Amino acid sequence: MHSRDSVSSGRSRPVPDRYAGVGQPRGRALVILGPIVALIAAAAALGVAAIGQDGYRAETLIAATIVAFVALFLAVILLYRQVRRRQAxxxxxxxxxxxxxxxxxxxxxxxxAVDQDQRVVLFNAAAEKAFLWPRAAVLGEPLDKLMPERFREGHRAHIARFGEAGMTSRRMGSQMVLMALRADGVEFPIEASISQHTEDGNKLFTVILRDITERVRAESLLARNEARLRGILDSAMDAIITIDETQHIVLFNAAAEAMFGCPREEAIGAPLAWFIPERFRAAHASHVRGFGETGTASRRMGTLRIVIGLRRSGEEFPIDASISQVTDRGSKFFTVILRDVTARVRAEEALSRSREELRELGATAHQAREQENSRIARELHDELAQSLTALQMDVAWCKERLPDEQKALAKKLERMETLLDTTVTATRRMAADLRPLMLDDLGLLPAVEWLVDNFTERTGVPCELAVSTSDLKLHNAHATAVFRIIQESLANIAKHARASRAEVAIEDNGSEVTISVRDDGLGFSPHDPRKPNSFGLAGLRERAYLLGGEAAIISAPGRGTNIEVRLPVAPMPFSQ
Incomplete structure (x- = not known):
């Protein structure tokens, strides 16, 4: 590239030896005198020839001289141009x-740059900065000075082989990281390319270096982060699978191997469809493509239904999945995190069956309790109340026939008569609480009217009843549930609400019955389990659920309470 006398010394390169005389006074004189002497000699020869032929002829001599001077002039002009061209x-x-x-x-x-003896002949400013050596301390020194001792012999052999190979240039260190040595003894990584050329019969090698300390540090950090990430991925309890835009697997962690029963070596590069039941493959592929088009970073899969996976053995199993996407160097990748929920689904199914069994048992218990309450109410009304009534009549008969002088006995009979009246009233109230006979005899609406009137009479709180239809026909279980829901709601108002007014509304739209009980009392937080009426409210929900309905309780401290229950008109099978 450059000789030791040129760039390495900071001076311009000297003009080659073949141009050494051009432009110097002595050189110019020699160059010009040569043609002049030749032309004069030619003119003299021409004159002699003319004299020899015709004798002395002045005209001929003059002509020869003129020719000689013209030729000389032309020669000088041509020579001058040539000299100027060479100078340029x-x-x-x-x-x-x-x-x-x-x-x-x-x-x-x-x-x-180094010569064929591998001594430095060029050392630019960037090299001074990189190696912390001044140029004067390096020029003429062996290249070994700039590399760690353990690499010197191998590097010398490498340059020698490169020179013998006849290649113009190539990259160095393609198989490993090259190391260089600064003046302070610190080693640093470099990448290098080497070229060679021959100048004046001497072979020169030029090396261009780049300090890659920061890049190596970044690559090392990246490698550590990748190793840490691989460790996290392989220790994750959930299966993690990454696929490319063609939905082929590029990452398959240890949990995925265990979940699908497939080794990582076989899974990498395989289509994701391997692990999806055939009937779901087209829809799943379309789902992933659609997700990629949305630009959403991540979302949960299977929010509307359970996602099904396929083990290598052919066994299908339920999974929870979330998907995310990222674009790397123009290519899109999708990562799916999967969790085998087989045990959870089985537990949920078992719990659901258990709850259904409990609800059926609860419905049966409710029905049995209502039947027992009805039986006891009938016995209280038909037997005990009638017996007490007969006893009242007997006491009244005795009292009428008692002599006037039996005043003490008359007072005793009066007390007995009062006690019997109280007992009959209590018996009838207990019978009504257990099962209002009018619910069986007259129907739901008269029973609810009696319930509302009785509530107002006992509490002094005005209560309005609003019914959308006078012809409300419900199955016995539904009628009982509606009555009990209203009864328990009014009981809660009487015990806890401190209300100034209440309202009961029943609406039938043909397919379902809506019962609403409102008050303007203290209100409460429906989600606070410490409230004394929380179990009663749970009972309302349970009664509604047993009949295929639902109950909503809307309340807040200081804003009263609204209990709204919706029941289908058709009875549930297990409540019949």
């Missing part, structure tokens, strides 16, 4: 070398 070429070469020197000196990367 020399200056151009000097300018080119100056520009090359500027380029090398301003290069961001270190540029070092």
């Amino acid at each position: 070429t020399g200056r151009a070469l000097q300018n080119i070398e100056a520009r090359v020197t500027d380029i090398v000196e301003s290069a961001m990367d270190p540029v070092i």
